Amino acid sequence: MELRSYIIRRLLLLIPVLFGVTVFIFGITMLFSPIERASLYIRSARQMGDIPAIIATYGLDQPFWVQYGTWISQVFHGNLGWSSVVNMPVWDAIWNFLPATLELAIFATPLIILMGVFLGTRAAAHKDRPLDHVTRVGAIAGWSLPTFWLGLMLLMVFYGLFRGLLPPDRLSFPMNLLVNSADFVRYTRINTIDAILNLNGPVLLDALRHLILPVITLSVVNVAFIMRLMRSSMLESLGKGYILTARAKGLSERVVVNKHARRNALIPVITVSGYVFAAMANGVVITETIFTFKGIGWWAALAATRLDIAGVLGFALFNAVLFVLVNLVVDILYTRVDPRVRLGGVMQ
Amino acid sequence: MTKKLIVTIVALIGIIAMVLPGCDGGEPLPSIYIGSGALDGNGVPVDFFSDVHVRKAFCYAFDYDTYIAEALSGQGVQRGSPVVEGLYGYDSDAPMYEYDLDEAVAEMKLAWDGDAWDKGFKFTLLYNAGNLPRKTACEMVSEKWAYIGATDPDILDGEHFQVSVQALAWPTILGKIFGARDMPMFQIGWMPDYPHADNFIVPFMHSAGTFSYFQGYGDSALDAQIAAAFQDTNPTTQLVKYAALQQRYYDDAPGIVLAQPLVRRYFTQHVTGFYYNPCESSYPGDIFYLTKADNGDDIPYKNAGSLIELTIGDAESLDPAWQYDNASLEQSRHIYETLIYYSGNSTDTFDPILATNTGEFSATNNTLRFTIREGVTFHSGNNMTPEDVEYSFERAMCQDRPGGPIWMFYQALIGEDVWSYDDTTYAAIDASVEVDGQDVVFTLSGAYWELPFKQVLCGGWASIVEKQWCIDKDDWDGTEVGIADVLHPLLPGDTALFDECNGTGPWKLSLWESGVQIVKVKYDGYRAPVPFDNVVYKIVEEWSSRKLSLLAGDADIVYVPGTNFDEMDTEEGLNIFKNLPSLSIDAFFFNMIIGGPAE
Numbered sequence: 001m002e003l004r005s006y007i008i009r010r011l012l013l014l015i016p017v018l019f020g021v022t023v024f025i026f027g028i029t030m031l032f033s034p035i036e037r038a039s040l041y042i043r044s045a046r047q048m049g050d051i052p053a054i055i056a057t058y059g060l061d062q063p064f065w066v067q068y069g070t071w072i073s074q075v076f077h078g079n080l081g082w083s084s085v086v087n088m089p090v091w092d093a094i095w096n097f098l099p100a101t102l103e104l105a106i107f108a109t110p111l112i113i114l115m116g117v118f119l120g121t122r123a124a125a126h127k128d129r130p131l132d133h134v135t136r137v138g139a140i141a142g143w144s145l146p147t148f149w150l151g152l153m154l155l156m157v158f159y160g161l162f163r164g165l166l167p168p169d170r171l172s173f174p175m176n177l178l179v180n181s182a183d184f185v186r187y188t189r190i191n192t193i194d195a196i197l198n199l200n201g202p203v204l205l206d207a208l209r210h211l212i213l214p215v216i217t218l219s220v221v222n223v224a225f226i227m228r229l230m231r232s233s234m235l236e237s238l239g240k241g242y243i244l245t246a247r248a249k250g251l252s253e254r255v256v257v258n259k260h261a262r263r264n265a266l267i268p269v270i271t272v273s274g275y276v277f278a279a280m281a282n283g284v285v286i287t288e289t290i291f292t293f294k295g296i297g298w299w300a301a302l303a304a305t306r307l308d309i310a311g312v313l314g315f316a317l318f319n320a321v322l323f324v325l326v327n328l329v330v331d332i333l334y335t336r337v338d339p340r341v342r343l344g345g346v347m348q
Numbered sequence: 349m350t351k352k353l354i355v356t357i358v359a360l361i362g363i364i365a366m367v368l369p370g371c372d373g374g375e376p377l378p379s380i381y382i383g384s385g386a387l388d389g390n391g392v393p394v395d396f397f398s399d400v401h402v403r404k405a406f407c408y409a410f411d412y413d414t415y416i417a418e419a420l421s422g423q424g425v426q427r428g429s430p431v432v433e434g435l436y437g438y439d440s441d442a443p444m445y446e447y448d449l450d451e452a453v454a455e456m457k458l459a460w461d462g463d464a465w466d467k468g469f470k471f472t473l474l475y476n477a478g479n480l481p482r483k484t485a486c487e488m489v490s491e492k493w494a495y496i497g498a499t500d501p502d503i504l505d506g507e508h509f510q511v512s513v514q515a516l517a518w519p520t521i522l523g524k525i526f527g528a529r530d531m532p533m534f535q536i537g538w539m540p541d542y543p544h545a546d547n548f549i550v551p552f553m554h555s556a557g558t559f560s561y562f563q564g565y566g567d568s569a570l571d572a573q574i575a576a577a578f579q580d581t582n583p584t585t586q587l588v589k590y591a592a593l594q595q596r597y598y599d600d601a602p603g604i605v606l607a608q609p610l611v612r613r614y615f616t617q618h619v620t621g622f623y624y625n626p627c628e629s630s631y632p633g634d635i636f637y638l639t640k641a642d643n644g645d646d647i648p649y650k651n652a653g654s655l656i657e658l659t660i661g662d663a664e665s666l667d668p669a670w671q672y673d674n675a676s677l678e679q680s681r682h683i684y685e686t687l688i689y690y691s692g693n694s695t696d697t698f699d700p701i702l703a704t705n706t707g708e709f710s711a712t713n714n715t716l717r718f719t720i721r722e723g724v725t726f727h728s729g730n731n732m733t734p735e736d737v738e739y740s741f742e743r744a745m746c747q748d749r750p751g752g753p754i755w756m757f758y759q760a761l762i763g764e765d766v767w768s769y770d771d772t773t774y775a776a777i778d779a780s781v782e783v784d785g786q787d788v789v790f791t792l793s794g795a796y797w798e799l800p801f802k803q804v805l806c807g808g809w810a811s812i813v814e815k816q817w818c819i820d821k822d823d824w825d826g827t828e829v830g831i832a833d834v835l836h837p838l839l840p841g842d843t844a845l846f847d848e849c850n851g852t853g854p855w856k857l858s859l860w861e862s863g864v865q866i867v868k869v870k871y872d873g874y875r876a877p878v879p880f881d882n883v884v885y886k887i888v889e890e891w892s893s894r895k896l897s898l899l900a901g902d903a904d905i906v907y908v909p910g911t912n913f914d915e916m917d918t919e920e921g922l923n924i925f926k927n928l929p930s931l932s933i934d935a936f937f938f939n940m941i942i943g944g945p946a947e
Contacts, residue, residue, distance in 0.1 A: 036523035050751035051526050057750045057838060082839045086863040087664060089841070096862070152892050163648060164900040168893045173651050173884065173902065180859050180867070292888050294864055302863075307519050 003332070010328045014321060021320050022313055026068050029309045034060035037307055071313070080317070081310030085302045090314035093299055099189035100170060101295030104287070105280035106190070107211055108218040113273050115219060116226025117266070123227070124234030124265075125257050135227070143224035151217045151290040158213060166213050168291040175206040214291040218284060222276065229272055233265035240264075267337050271330045278326040282319060379530035379942050381472035381514075387460060389468040389508070392532060396469065397938035398564075401459035403601040406533075406938070407445040408452035409492045410485075416607050419484035421913045423926070424607035427933065429597040430538065430552040432608040434626045434931050436696045436799065437545025437577075437590035443598045444605070449496060468497065468508040471532045474524070477515035480911055482535045485606060485936070486513040489533075526562055529944040534563075535606075539932040541756060542803035543627050543695040545590045546578040548933070553597060564940030565602040575764075579796045604936035611930045614916055615905045615923040616898060617643045619655070622923070625693045626931045627806065630678040632657055632905045636854055638879060640904060646921025648901035654882035658894045659907040662863050662887050667845035668811035669744035670837075672753045675885075680808030682868050682883055683727075684851035687718050687737070687788075689806050695931070698802055702732065702812055702852065703788075707802055714792040716801065722786070725873050726814045727849070727856040734783040739815035741781045741790075743824050745769060746831045747843065753809040760801040763793045769835060774828040817850045854878040863887060898922075 029037070038054040055061050059070070074081060080090035088096065123135040158166040170191055171179060178184055178200075179191065187197050192211070195204035237243065238261050246256045283297020296315070303311030383391025397403055416424040428444030431437055457465045473489060475482035490511040497508035516524075524531050536559065540547050551558035554574055555566030573596070577589035597605075613622060613633065621638045628634060635655055642649040663676040668684055671677050687703040698706040703718035710717065724732040744754045745761075748769040758766040761780035766772045782789050792801060804810060819825050823844035824834045837843050849857040855868035855878070866885040870878045886903075888894050894906040899919060908916055916922065 032519065033523045033527055035527035036519040039519040039522035039526075051522075053750045057836070082841065087662065087840050087846075088862050093862075155892060155896060159900060160896045164902065167900070167902060168888075168890075168897070173654065173656065176865075177867070177882070290890050290893065292886075292890065292893055299863065 007328065007332075010324070010331075014324050017320050017324060018317055021316050022072075023068070025313055025316050026071070026309070027064065029307065029312070030064050030067070032307060037309065039307075071310075075317075080314045083299070083303060083308055083311035083314065085306050085308045085311060086299060090310050093311065094296065094314060094318055096189070097294060097296045097299045098281075099295075100293055101281055101283050101288070101297060103170075103190045103192060103207075103211070104214055104218065104284060104293060104295065105277055107192075108215045108222075109273070109277045109280055111215060111219045112222050112276060113226055113269070115223045117230050117262075117269060119223065120227045120230025120269075121234055121257065121262055121265075123231045124238060125253075127235065136231070139224035139227045142220040143222070145221060147217060147221050147284075147286045148290060150220060151214070151287055154213045154217060155290065167210060168213070168293070170207065170210055170293055171203070172206050172210075175203050179203060210291075210293075214287050214293050217287050217291075218280070226269060226272070226276070230265060230269050233268050234261060237261040237265040267334070270337055271334050274326050274330040274333065278322055281322060379528075379532075381474065381530060381532055382942055383470040387463050387467050387469065390470050392469045392471045392942075394942040395940065396464075396471075396942070397532065398940045399459045399464070400601060401455045402464060403603075403938050404445075405452045405455035405459060406489070406936075407601050407604050408448045408455060409489070409496065410445070410604050410606075410936075411447045411488055411492065412445075412607065413447065415481075415485055415488060419481035420607060420609060421910055423610040423612065423910060423913065425610060425929070427605050427608045429594040429605060430548040430933050430935065431545045431590065431594050432548070432929075432931060432933050434695055434929055435540065435543050435545050435548060436803075437587060439587070439591040439594050442591065442594035445598070445601070449492070452492075453496060453500070468503075468505075468510070470510040470512075472512040472514055473533055474514050474516050474521060474531050475535060476518040476521045479518075481934070483513070483515065485535060486511075489936075525559075529562055529939060530942060532939055532942055533936050534939065535934065535936050537932055537934040539930070540627070541753065542800055542807070543931055544800045544803060545593075546574070546800065549574055549577075549590075549593055552603070552935075553593065559937055560602065563602065563937045564945065565600070565938075570596070578800075579794060581795045581798075601938075602940075603938060606934045606936065608933055609910075609930045610927045612908065612913060612928065613905065613925040614898065614908050615925075616647045616901060616903075617921045617923055618647070618649050618901075619904050619923060622925060623693060624925065624928045625690050625695070626929055627690050627695050627803075628681075630681045631659055631674075631907060635682065635883065636879065640880070644921060647899060650901040651882075651904075653880060654884060655880045655905075656884045656886065656903045657905045657907075658886050658888045658897055658903045660887060660889055663860075663866060663885075665840035665843065665846050666849050666857065666860065667840070667843045668740075668808055668813065669747045669754060670749050670752060670840060670843055670846070671808050672751070677808040678885070679857075679866060679868075680811050680851075681853075682855045683849045683853045683857055684808065684811030684813070685853050686807070686810045686812065687720075687805050688802060696799060696803070698806070702737070707798075707805075709795075709798045711795055714795050714797075716790045716792060716798060717784075718788050718790075720786055720788060724852050724875060726817065726852055727871055727873070728814060728817050729873065730814060730817070732812065732814070732852055734786060734788050736815045737788045737812055738781050738783050739818070739826060740812045741810070742777055742826075743813065743818065744809060745777045745780075746774070746824050747834050747837065749837050749843070753807065756804045756807075756809070760792060760797045760804060761790060766793075769831075774831060811851060813845065814850050818844060821845070821848060855880075855883050858882075 034055045035051055037060050038051045059067065071081065083090045083093045086093050119135050119139060123132045126132045155168060159168065179186060184198055184200065186194050188194055191207035192204060195207055243256060243261055246260050283295055283300055285297040285301040288295045288298040300315040303315060382394065385391050385393060387393055412426040416422060416426065426444055428442045473486040475486045490513050493509035493511050494506045497503050498506035525534050525536065538548060538551060553560055553566055553570060555561060555568065555571050557566060560566045573593065577586060577593060580586035580589055615622060619638055619640050622633055623637065624633060638655065640655060661675045663679050664673050665671060665676055666679055668680050671680060685702050687701060688698040688706050689701050691697045691699045700706055702721050702724060704721050705719050708717045720734045720737055726732060741757060745757050746769065748754050755767045758768065758772065762772050762776050780791050792798065815826065821844040824830055840846050847860055854871055854874045856871045858869040859867040864887060868883045870881050891909065891912060897903040898906045
């Protein structure tokens with residue numbers, strides 16, 4: 001199948017996906033009464049007497065199809081609504097908080113993949129030997145650790161015990177003032193990238209220092225996923241006939257493993273890595289909350305818990321688009337990496 | 349695959365259509381919290397709490413001291429009525445219920461001609477999930493009545509009086525209080541708009557009160573008594589009337605008044621100068637009088653010249669006329685100023701701020717006259733004039749956002765039947781605030797508003813803005829025709845001053861990252877020395893992060909929840925202020941007609 005028509009066809013699938021997702025979420029939120037949804041606009045007990053006026057103003061007692069139709073028509077005009085939990089349009093909220101999440105994803109994903117590939121390769125190459133056992137147990141232990149517990153422990157040790165060594169937040173106070181001043185241009189709102197683009201070393205170092213703990217937290221918890229996949233794939237690859245041939249030719253074991261076996265074993269890992277990045281970019285709520293690294297996951301969780309319907313719907317749209325695009329990229333990547341696979345699902 | 353996808357989506361829509369209750373926004377449902385709905389030992393009737401003996405029994409059966417010790421970590425004082433200490437009109441001799449199980453038993457034996465005691469009862473108490481003090485209060489009610497049933501020699505059954513406890517999300521709780529009204533009892537708190545007894549008595553006791561209406565308490569005679577107290581211009585007789593209302597609350601027992609919380613403030617050792625005013629909406633208090641200097645080594649001294657506060661909850665808007673939440677009002681305290689403000693830690697005496705006097709009242713026309721201070725400049729550099737003051741109040745009344753604070757202006761300046769712009773005219777608003785030379789004259793709707801209106805003037809909603817600057821920002825143009833463009837804004841972002849500020853305060857807005865932080869920088873044109881170059885308000889939801897930041901010196905003050913008071917008491921290097929009386933109250937409310945009155 002031609003690549004362009006394949007991409008167009010896959011992108012057109014976005015429409016029913018987005019419709020289904022939004023109808024489902026909108027329908028679920030309608031299970032809350034108008035008063036429950038009006039209470040979202042209440043910030044203090046003094047405002048409670050105004051709930052009827054709020055319901056009338058926002059049309060919260062209108063039928064489902066009226067409220068959904070109003071929302072959809074606004075979406076077509078480029079208005080995703082107002083996110084009351086962060087007091088800005090939903091569109092702005094996505095663009096404001098996405099950079100923090102992307103920054104975590106950009107640093108955590110390669111680390112997860114590299115560590116996972118390395119550990120998986122070592123484990124497979126030393127199958128059933130102590131190194132294999134230690135590697136697998138260690139990775140699974142990391143996978144089993146609750147993210148919130150690990151994050152808090154790291155914070156208490158490296159920020160509490162070592163009095164401020166590795167702090168939470170995205171930047172220290174002086175650097176925060178600097179990046180928000182006229183002397184610094186925020187091209188991407190990703191502090192590390194912006195620091196490089198502004199040729200500002202202190203901001204870069206400060207941003208990296210603040211990334212250490214959240215990135216470690218994410219990596220420790222998620223590396224097992226890649227490691228296990230890599231190990232399985234390596235074991236399968238090491239059992240192939242061409243490996244036997246390579247060994248018979250007298251190649252060193254290091255060359256056999258790293259050059260011949262690992263390249264083919266990387267194929268599924270590469271495609272899964274796309275999902276890992278997408279999952280990170282989707283937002284890592286607990287890590288973002290504990291380390292005050294406020295990204296899109298933090299915003300989405302806040303919107304959900306406070307019935308910020310516009311925010312929840314906006315995040316659902318973003319999420320759906322993200323995963324459809326990632327699926328598309330991964331499928332195309334797979335055909336490039338494995339020439340046996342063709343677009344449209346046909347394998348030669 | 350496309351066909352399968354379409355079929356799946358259609359099926360989903362069908363399921364939702366069947367599940368949703370009529371797809372029409374929902375109707376109130378009958379209560380599921382009253383068991384059988386009859387006084388048969390397996391439930392309670394919908395009017396169970398309409399019997400005063402039932403209410404008194406529950407009031408006597410509540411262990412107030414234990415509640416304060418356990419739920420509030422000792423930081424609370426029992427009160428007998430919603431009028432708490434610190435409010436004008438508070439009666440220190442007002443009676444309050446004491447924990448007395450014998451009295452509780454005696455009252456319950458009188459309830460419903462003895463049936464309540466003989467048959468027993470069963471219902472469910474609800475609290476908002478995550479609120480530990482309210483959970484504790486509900487569990488105490490449940491345990492005490494189980495204990496009474498288990499230990500009474502004639503019953504000896506711990507399930508004779510059965511009160512179950514259940515958690516629900518806060519929005520759901522609010523929906524039940526103000527909508528379904530199906531909770532037998534509900535807990536909620538109140539804090540003042542202005543520190544006057546009327547501001548507490550009306551929501552708790554008036555037939556149209558914020559809470560009393562929904563619990564079915566109050567009547568026209570009591571309403572008249574409340575109005576008579578508020579409208580009494582003789583302080584001596586007025587206080588007697590308020591004392592009578594507090595006695596009435598005790599006699600009727602429409603609720604269990606739990607406690608007036610005592611709050612704390614936690615600063616690092618480097619911050620001094622704190623003083624407490626219970627009306628201060630700002631968590632750190634009046635930061636203008638704080639000082640930060642290197643006062644020791646227990647906590648590292650960082651960020652000299654800056655005051656950093658970590659707390660929860662972002663501001664909703666920086667528009668003074670919109671602000672009704674503490675986070676927003678706190679910003680106004682730094683960026684804007686009012687004509688007068690509370691003096692020291694008083695709640696009914698004032699200091700002049702943007703005025704040179706604290707209001708000259710004339711009984712002839714019920715006017716309150718303020719002379720406007722000269723030489724004050726806005727952050728824009730322009731001088732403040734009496735016309736700016738007039739515009740600030742008229743602007744607020746012409747904006748009148750739904751659910752906002754400006755009802756206080758209408759009540760005080762237009763009349764008791766006026767709660768919104770829709771109830772009045774522009775001419776009436778225009779006439780209520782006038783400029784007379786260097787003076788601004790407010791015409792009160794009644795002489796009795798003199799003190800309460802001065803208290804209203806201390807709120808952030810009464811901040812003074814610059815007229816021409818606002819007009820240049822497409823705010824209200826000062827004419828009747830222009831009102832339509834600004835009236836009843838739906839969203840915070842719909843007002844011109846949502847995220848733009850131009851006040852006369854010591855600090856001006858530098859940065860607002862919604863959900864993240866608000867940074868204010870020193871206004872060099874302020875008429876007095878400003879203690880901090882930067883004032884930072886950061887939103888950090890995670891308690892551990894806030895605590896560690898305080899101990900690392902990266903924050904100067906942090907919000908500490910009551911459940912974490914004890915762990916902070918053992919830390920070194922902190923200035924801790926305890927037992928600060930807040931002007932708030934938390935209470936149980938008895939629902940007189942569970943499910944609401946018949947339509």
